Amino acid sequence: MKALSVRQPWAHHIFHDGKDVENRKWETNYRGDVLIHSSKSFDGPAADKRRFLIDHPHETFGAIVGIVEIVxxxxxxxxxxxxxxxxxxxxxxxxxxxxxxxxxxxxxTPDIDFSQIRPLGDAA
Structure with a gap:
């Protein structure tokens, strides 16, 4: 499965706030499921990052965090x-x-064990 890196706070907004579009400078013909990688970098000033981390202390950086469909x-x-x-x-x-x-x-294509993909909260 393909993956796409998205900076925080935008990755968070996709899964928690109804962000229904990922803005890019380039087009794609790809349609279907894609893994969302929350990049290590933050898109915004340091003050915004501090506020984001205070409001969302368990948010993940540098990891595949979800799946979304590009339609x-x-x-x-x-x-x-x-x-x-x-x-x-x-x-x-x-x-x-x-x-x-x-x-x-x-x-x-991320360097991960795809068999480890589990819905959030599923420890099996």
Whole structure:
């Protein structure tokens, strides 16, 4: 399964706040499930990162944190989350137990044991 790195706080917003589009400078023809990798970096000033960590002390960085379906790629969208120039339209976000891994640019195949992918809270 392919993965896509997303900086915090945006990865959090996909799974907790209804963020329905991932903004990119490039287009994709890919459709289907993709793993979301929460990158180690934060998108915003240090003060915002401190506030984010205070509000979300258990948020994960540097790991695969969930799965989402990409259903379209658009250049315009009626969503408060769309800022373009391209947007991967997201549906069906599912959190998983985090799997530490190194991220990469673009779509990538993560160096993880795929048999370890479990819904969040499932210890089996």
């Amino acid at each position: 379209d790629c658009v250049s315009d969208m009626d969503s408060d989350w769309f800022h373009g120039p391209h947007g991967f339209v997201l549906r069906n976000p599912r959190l998983i137990n985090p799997l530490p891994c190194k991220g990469m640019l673009g779509f990538f």
